[in-house]
Amino acid sequence: MSTIIPDVIDHLAGIRPGSSLDRLRDQRPQARENAQKSYLALFQPEFPGDVTPLDRYAVATFVAGLHRQPHVAEFYAADLKTLGSPEIAATLASEIARGATEGPYGRYPRGPLTIEDVEGPDYRISEDHKDRLGVRLAAAFEHAHLLVLHPRDASPAALQKLLDAGWSTTDIVTLSQLVSFLSFQIRVVAGLRALAGASAVETADAKFPQIFTGVLASGAV
Amino acid sequence: MTETTLSHPDNREPTAFTQDELGWLPWLEPFPVEELTERHWSGLVDVSRAKSPYFLLLARDPDVLQARTKTDKDIFYNTSNGLPRAERELAATATSRANGCIFCASVHSRFATQYSKRRADVQRILDEGVETDIDRRWNAIIEASVALTNTPIAFDHRQVAALRAAGLDDLEIVDVVNGAAFFNWANRLMLSLGEPTPPAKAQLV
Numbered sequence: 001m002s003t004i005i006p007d008v009i010d011h012l013a014g015i016r017p018g019s020s021l022d023r024l025r026d027q028r029p030q031a032r033e034n035a036q037k038s039y040l041a042l043f044q045p046e047f048p049g050d051v052t053p054l055d056r057y058a059v060a061t062f063v064a065g066l067h068r069q070p071h072v073a074e075f076y077a078a079d080l081k082t083l084g085s086p087e088i089a090a091t092l093a094s095e096i097a098r099g100a101t102e103g104p105y106g107r108y109p110r111g112p113l114t115i116e117d118v119e120g121p122d123y124r125i126s127e128d129h130k131d132r133l134g135v136r137l138a139a140a141f142e143h144a145h146l147l148v149l150h151p152r153d154a155s156p157a158a159l160q161k162l163l164d165a166g167w168s169t170t171d172i173v174t175l176s177q178l179v180s181f182l183s184f185q186i187r188v189v190a191g192l193r194a195l196a197g198a199s200a201v202e203t204a205d206a207k208f209p210q211i212f213t214g215v216l217a218s219g220a221v
Numbered sequence: 222m223t224e225t226t227l228s229h230p231d232n233r234e235p236t237a238f239t240q241d242e243l244g245w246l247p248w249l250e251p252f253p254v255e256e257l258t259e260r261h262w263s264g265l266v267d268v269s270r271a272k273s274p275y276f277l278l279l280a281r282d283p284d285v286l287q288a289r290t291k292t293d294k295d296i297f298y299n300t301s302n303g304l305p306r307a308e309r310e311l312a313a314t315a316t317s318r319a320n321g322c323i324f325c326a327s328v329h330s331r332f333a334t335q336y337s338k339r340r341a342d343v344q345r346i347l348d349e350g351v352e353t354d355i356d357r358r359w360n361a362i363i364e365a366s367v368a369l370t371n372t373p374i375a376f377d378h379r380q381v382a383a384l385r386a387a388g389l390d391d392l393e394i395v396d397v398v399n400g401a402a403f404f405n406w407a408n409r410l411m412l413s414l415g416e417p418t419p420p421a422k423a424q425l426v
Contacts, residue, residue, distance in 0.1 A: 024395050027302060030295035031399060037288035046284060068373040103372040104320050111236025113321075116350070147409045149372055152321035154413035156226040156248040169224045169249045170281040176410055177285045184406035190374045191398030195391060198381035 007032070008039050009185060012072055013192040021196055035185065042178050043079075051174045054083050055137060058092065059144050059175070063182045065096030066148045072186055091129050095141060099123045103149035120150055139165030140175055147179045224250070235323050235417050238347035240330045240340070243323070244418035245411070251277035266290045278414055289406070296399040304389070304396035307336035308362055312400035313407075314343065315366040319351050322408040324417040329404075361387035365394075366401035 005011045009032075015021045025032050043056055057080040064073035073096070077089060105120035123145040130138040139162050146158055162172050229246045251274045252261065262268070264283025270276040270290075279286045297313070300306050310333035317326035330347055334340045345353045351367045354360060361383040369376040376398075384394050 020391070021395075024392050027392055028295050028299055028395070028399065030299065031292050034288045034291040034295070038285060038292060041282075041284040041288050049282075066372065104370065106321060108321060108323075109234045109236045113237060116321075147413055151409045151412040156228055158413070159226045159248055163224050163226065172249060173279060173281040173414075174285070176413055177279070177282055177289070180406045180409035181285070181289070183409055184402045187369050187374060187376075187402035187405050188398060191369055191376055191402060192395070194377045195381055195394055195398070198378040198385075199391070 007036050008075075009035055009188055009192070012075060012185075012189040014196070015192065020199070021192055025192075035188065038181050039185065042174075042181055045174075049171050049174060050168060051171050051178075054080070054085060054088075055140060055175075056178060057083065058085075058088060058133075058137060059140050059178055060182055061092050062096060062099075062141055063144055063148055063179055064186060065092065066100055066145065067183075067186050068100060069186050069190065072189065087132070091132055095125060095129060098126065099141075099145050099149075101149060104151065106150035106152035108152065122153075123149075136166045139167065143175065144179045147176065148183060229416065229418075232416065232418050235327075235419055238318065238323055238326050238330070239420070240327060240334060240344065240347065241420035242331070243327045243420060245275055245324055245415050246418055247274045247278050247415040249278055249414060251275075252280045260284075263287055264290075266294075275411070275415065279410065293403060293407070296396070296403050302392060304393040304400075305336070307333055307339075308359075308393075309396055309400045310336060311343075311359060311362050312366045312397050313404045314346060315351050315363040316370050316401045316404035317408055318346055319367045319370045320405070320408040320412070322404075322412050325404065325408050325411050327417070358387040358389075361389070362397055365397050366404075369398065369401045370405055 009015075010022070010025070013021070015025065043060075057076050060076035061073050061080055064076055077092070080088060101121055103120070105118035107117045108114060123142060125133070125138045125141050133141070143158060143162055146153060159172060162175070163169070167175065226248050227246070227250065228248075232246060235243055254271055254277065257271065257280070261280045261283045264280050264286040265271055265276055266287060276286070279289075297306070297309050310329050313329035314326055314333050317329060326347060330343050334343045337343070342355050342359065345355065346363065351363055355363070361380075365376060365380040365384055368374070368380050381394060384397060389397070
């Protein structure tokens with residue numbers, strides 16, 4: 001598949017070896033190593049079950065798109081293209097545009113929290129695209145949208161739709177982990193990028209000694 | 222094999238955020254304990270987790286579960302340096318409150334109280350929501366966690382500046398980011414694969 005990337009979060013956040021963020025991440029070595037192992041277990045699984053590489057990369061591209069993180073979406077879309085499904089890219093772009101909204105919204109069990117209920121769309125893939133992607137992948141997209149944007153609306157009925165579309169119980173666990181892991185990975189990347197950006201601004205403001213200017217010039221934040 | 226979801230018609234789902242100890246019922250069949258292999262046990266990490274329907278359900282994909290659990294433990298339990306445990310739990314609580322995960326919020330608000338000894342402040346986050354005004358440092362951690370939880374992600378240099386102004390160094394900010402980001406993983410699993418049950422004492426009523 002893609003060229004060997006030793007650490008996908010570093011890659012997506014633009015963290016260079018030896019940079020200050022690299023050293024900070026090293027303070028949580030197990031978290032760093034196992035975030036990467038989670039990625040590998042989801043995208044290069046030893047035991048994939050019936051969840052295909054196409055399923056995994058298509059859902060990942062959709063999830064990153066819903067988060068409006070184009071560089072992450074492009075990262076997963078690149079692998080999707082190597083799977084030989086060029087037409088899927090256009091379908092995905094159109095569904096991301098249809099599904100993108102602000103979250104988290106959703107309802108609470110009826111009671112004192114009901115006043116905090118926030119209405120939002122119940123995304124359904126277009127009929128056209130459902131035919132193109134197949135009922136199985138279409139159901140995965142609809143579930144991914146629920147998990148990304150309004151997870152508190154989850155229900156047994158939502159899982160039943162996946163079962164009806166051909167997902168086994170075990171494959172639903174894998175799909176749920178995939179979407180939930182990406183919700184983590186994308187936020188770590190965004191958080192680290194914001195920290196690097198803030199440091200760059202602060203460093204420039206403070207006219208810090210050359211060492212930091214050098215780091216900035218090399219882009220190795 | 223035809224598979225179906227599990228339903229719990231007699232369960233009275235909690236309708237408010239609480240620091241009480243809740244239970245959790247799965248909507249899909251957990252992996253059968255008697256069929257656990259070496260690979261599943263490795264995925265569970267701690268033997269005691271085989272008693273939990275949540276972890277037994279996740280054990281259906283044991284490699285992901287193992288990596289998830291080890292990520293979780295380092296983010297929250299590695300306190301040799303960085304953010305105090307209480308404030309990592311605060312990030313987990315604020316994230317769970319924002320996403321609406323009553324179960325996750327119950328567990329991690331209890332931990333936040335245990336490590337901070339500030340039960341009333343923690344309870345205010347549960348009762349009043351993430352907009353509540355606690356103090357500068359907690360407000361900054363709560364606001365950063367919520368900004369990172371929103372979609373599209375709203376966390377940027379402003380939250381970083383507020384965290385710094387509240388006294389957090391960059392490693393502590395990474396701990397906030399990791400803690401809030403991790404609960405965006407955990408909340409989605411907990412919310413979408415089952416439902417919470419009332420505290421044991423309320424079930425007796």
